[in-house]
Amino acid sequence: MTPSHQINLPQVVAEVEQVFADYEYALLINDIPTLDRWFWYHPQTVRYGVAEVLLGGEAIRQYRQSCAPVPSSRKLQRTVVTTFGTDYATVSTEFTDHTSDRTGRQMQTWVKMEPGWRIVAAHVSLMA
Secondary structure (H helix, E strand, O other): OOOHHHEOOHHHHHHHHHHHHHHHHHHHOOOHHHHHHHEOOOOOOEEEOOOOEEEOHHHHHHHHHHOOOOOOOOEEEEEEEEEEOOOEEEEEEEEEOOOOOOOEEEEEEEEEEOOEEEEEEEEEEEOO
16 A cells, blocks of 8 residues: 555545445435445445345346335444545444344445446444
């Protein structure tokens, strides 16, 4: 990796915080076209969910058509954005909602591409 000043450049962190907030808003209102847009539509894209393994942009798109929306009571905590250079970032967060006493965890890898920031890998799980 390049010198430490390339980690968490303020303008890049701000960009990623904004796209993550936009993604989260789309998730809360179940805006499927917008959610689809945030994922890299490519066979190499991976999304591991609580009960599903989705390999490729098309599998993720198909899943979105039939999955239940997240509860509107979903709340995030301890969100950490880490950027490397100007084109690569991870976002890690925990979430809760009124439907469960369990805490969820979510991690996303974002890459800045020609059309803008896209999620290339994601993982969602619930703590025991």
